[in-house]
Amino acid sequence: METVRQTLRKRILKRKIKNVNVLYERIIESDINEFKKNLIGLEFTEIYRRGKWLIFEIGPYYLCSHLRMEGKYFIKDHNEEINKHEHVIFEFEDGTDLRYHDTRKFGRMNLVLKEDLESVEGVHKQGIEPIDNKMTKEYLYDKFKKSKLPMKTLLLDQTIISGLGNIYADEVLFASGIYPQKLGIDITMDECAKIVKEGKRIIEEAIKCGGTTIRSYTSSLGVTGRFQQNLMVHKRENEECKKCHTIIKKMVIGGRSTYYCSNCQK
C-alpha cells in the first residue's frame, strides 16, 4: 500500500477532475450522488496512508480507499476501452483517467469532509505501524499477554499492528521463530522484541522492493512487487525451508492460510 501511495502521488496530484464515473456503486460506502458530484472541479493535493487505507486529500474532503486484496489503481488514457473490472473512473481535464480496478469488488471508498475522517469505519481504529518508532516490545507485550488468541490472529489485528497483512504476518512469525498457534498469553518480552525488530526490517525491505506481488499476472500502478523473491514461508507449502531444509507446512488459523517451518518456529 505504501508503494502504491508513493507512485500514485507522483502521477495524480494537481490534476483537475472533470467527471467521476461509478460503474459499480457498492464500492462507494458514503452517499453515491455526493461522491459523483462533489469531486468535480477539485484536484488531489496529497495522498496519506493509514494502515492499509489510502487517504486522498481533495478540496475540503478526504477520499478514503481500502483496496482489500485485489484493488488496484491504473492511469489510463480516457479513450482506452473500459475493462470489466474497472469500477470507479476519475476523469481528469488533461484527458487521462485514474481508474480503480477490482476483480473481487471487495474494496471500498468513502468520501468524507476532513473533520469527519474519524467517522470512517476502520480508519479510526488503526494501531501502531511496524515502522513507527512508537512500536515497542512493551506495547506489544501489553496487548498480547491479555489474549488467548493465536499469535497469527493477533498479528493480523489492525487495532494492534497497523498495516500488517497475511503475507507479512507469516514472514514476521518465521523471522521471529514463533509458532503461529502460540497463544498471546504465552508470549515473552523477548519474543515481542523480535517481532518489533523483524517486523520493522521486513516491512522496510518490502517497501524498498516495491511490495509483494503474489500472482504473476497482477501488475498495477506502483506495484512491481519484487519482495516475493524474499518470502521465506508464505505460499511455499511443500517446499524446503530456506534456513533448515525442513518442508514448509500450511495450516488454517482463524480462517487464514498460514505457512510455517515446524523446525524454525517453536
Add this chain to the structure above:
DNA sequence: AGTGCGACCCGAACGC
C-alpha cells in the same frame, strides 16, 4: 469484553 464465525465477491483452481 473477548472470541468465533459467516458474509461479502468472483476468478481461479480443482474435481468429476
Add this chain to the structure above:
DNA sequence: TGCGTTCGGGTCGCAC
C-alpha cells in the same frame, strides 16, 4: 472439453 464446486482474503457484524 465442460460442467459444478470450492477456495481465498480483509474486515465487519452478529452470536455466544
